[in-house]
Amino acid sequence: MTWTDEELVARSRTGDMDSFNQLILRWERPIYALAYRVIGQEEDARDVAQETFLRAFRALPGFKGQAKFSSWIYRIALNLCRDWIRRKRRTPVSQLPDDVDLSELAAEQGPSESVEDLVARRELSAVVEEAMALLPEEQRTAVILKEYHGMTFQEIADLQGCPLSTVKTRLYQGLSVLRKHLKDRTPSLSVQPVRVREH
Amino acid sequence: MKKVPEDHHPLNRSPYCGEPGALVSYLYNDGSSDELAAIEAHVQTCDACTAELAALGDTREVLSAWSPPQTELGLTLAASDALPVAATVATMPVPAVPAAVADVPWWRQSTPVWMQAVAASMVFAAGLAIGTGRGGAPATSNSVAEAARPAPGQAATGVKTESVSRGELAELEQRLRGELARLSPASAPAPVQTAARNEDEALLKRVRALLSESEERQRSELALRTTQVLRDIEIQRQVDMATVQQNIGQIQGTTGAELKQQRELYNMLMNRAGLQVR
Numbered sequence: 375m376t377w378t379d380e381e382l383v384a385r386s387r388t389g390d391m392d393s394f395n396q397l398i399l400r401w402e403r404p405i406y407a408l409a410y411r412v413i414g415q416e417e418d419a420r421d422v423a424q425e426t427f428l429r430a431f432r433a434l435p436g437f438k439g440q441a442k443f444s445s446w447i448y449r450i451a452l453n454l455c456r457d458w459i460r461r462k463r464r465t466p467v468s469q470l471p472d473d474v475d476l477s478e479l480a481a482e483q484g485p486s487e488s489v490e491d492l493v494a495r496r497e498l499s500a501v502v503e504e505a506m507a508l509l510p511e512e513q514r515t516a517v518i519l520k521e522y523h524g525m526t527f528q529e530i531a532d533l534q535g536c537p538l539s540t541v542k543t544r545l546y547q548g549l550s551v552l553r554k555h556l557k558d559r560t561p562s563l564s565v566q567p568v569r570v571r572e573h
Numbered sequence: 574m575k576k577v578p579e580d581h582h583p584l585n586r587s588p589y590c591g592e593p594g595a596l597v598s599y600l601y602n603d604g605s606s607d608e609l610a611a612i613e614a615h616v617q618t619c620d621a622c623t624a625e626l627a628a629l630g631d632t633r634e635v636l637s638a639w640s641p642p643q644t645e646l647g648l649t650l651a652a653s654d655a656l657p658v659a660a661t662v663a664t665m666p667v668p669a670v671p672a673a674v675a676d677v678p679w680w681r682q683s684t685p686v687w688m689q690a691v692a693a694s695m696v697f698a699a700g701l702a703i704g705t706g707r708g709g710a711p712a713t714s715n716s717v718a719e720a721a722r723p724a725p726g727q728a729a730t731g732v733k734t735e736s737v738s739r740g741e742l743a744e745l746e747q748r749l750r751g752e753l754a755r756l757s758p759a760s761a762p763a764p765v766q767t768a769a770r771n772e773d774e775a776l777l778k779r780v781r782a783l784l785s786e787s788e789e790r791q792r793s794e795l796a797l798r799t800t801q802v803l804r805d806i807e808i809q810r811q812v813d814m815a816t817v818q819q820n821i822g823q824i825q826g827t828t829g830a831e832l833k834q835q836r837e838l839y840n841m842l843m844n845r846a847g848l849q850v851r
Binding site: 553 | 593594596597598601603604628629631632633635636637638639640641642644646648649650651652
């Protein structure tokens with residue numbers, strides 16, 4: 375039987391560690407992905423994910439279910455990412471190493487993917503990562519939450535604590551910067567940006 | 574100041590044209606259906622906005638290539654990771670109440686056996702009292718109908734209370750007390766109480782065992798650390814002693830050599846002085 379998040383939270387609040395570990399299993403990948411994309415360090419992203427769940431567990435008695443568990447845990451993760459960025463005081467998103475380990479590549483290779491395709495994908499991924507590093511934190515977070523976590527504008531606004539219109543503006547500005555940067559690096563992005571109204 | 578697309582015809586002007594919020598809403602299909610329909614109606618007639626949306630769509634396509642490394646996470650929490658309070662909650666044994674009982678409201682839960690026994694004896698004693706009051710003799714095996722029938726000579730409206738003497742009441746009270754006293758010891762060690770007491774004792778034992786184990790561990794750690802400190806001090810003392818002895822030896826060697834040199838010098842001077850006198 376599959377428990378809902380709310381049911382698992384209720385059981386966890388009585389001290390049931392197994393239920394909470396089920397929640398971790400369900401949400402560790404998205405939280406890690408969010409942390410990695412925001413701070414750009416593999417090991418640190420893992421630490422942030424671990425710390426997120428630890429803090430969530432400790433704060434469970436105060437969690438009354440006023441928000442979805444996922445929203446709550448995303449908020450904790452984002453706060454930790456923000457703390458990490460403040461602590462490091464540096465450009466959060468890192469560059470991928472130049473030297474590519476072929477054995478690692480082979481491990482990532484899909485069943486119908488050639489090594490050339492895989493290398494191209496890795497290169498493209500590196501280009502995107504590099505472009506994302508150019509964005510201010512708020513824009514980058516908005517793009518990440520919308521693009522990779524499929525959140526609604528309202529959910530992002532709640533998480534970032536800003537008006538809905540601000541989220542849209544951040545997204546648009548972020549996408550525009552990314553387009554300019556990616557245009558030169560990828561042949562598929564040949565469309566020139568048009569001049570739009572500025573607010 | 575708002576900038577309008579250069580190739581945008583004034584007659585085609587719409588509140589959505591080139592508006593970032595509208596473009597992003599349409600791009601992600603996130604907005605009310607009315608709003609999205611209105612934006613779509615505009616986009617179909619506006620080349621600039623169509624091009625802009627296409628470019629943003631291409632950008633989104635490239636963004637999809639970015640994926641985090643596929644590392645094995647396997648994050649888990651143990652009870653010890655939580656705060657002491659939470660850990661206590663997590664590790665404390667759950668009271669041995671069956672789930673089915675726990676879900677039943679208190680008024681529907683079964684009454685303990687000892688309480689049932691007391692209640693039964695009270696009812697029995699009340700029956701005895703009624704029987705005594707009505708007929709002077711205890712209502713033993715007579716039927717309920719017989720017991721309820723008015724006694725001869727009594728008015729149908731009520732019972733003559735004058736027929737019960739104080740002595741009889743006192744005797745009844747004594748008998749009831751005796752019954753209760755007899756039932757109480759038997760009913761006290763009811764299974765639930767005994768089980769609860771056993772659980773408490775077991776828990777206490779476990780806590781005591783944990784405490785003594787912790788104390789023992791701390792004692793052994795303290796002893797170990799003390800030994801280490803003493804050993805370090807002894808080693809340091811030996812090193813210092815060796816250094817001091819070495820230094821003293823050097824000083825003695827130096828002093829001896831100087832003394833010898835001075836003695837030789839003195840002898841030489843004395844020899845020369847003797848030669849000159851001669």
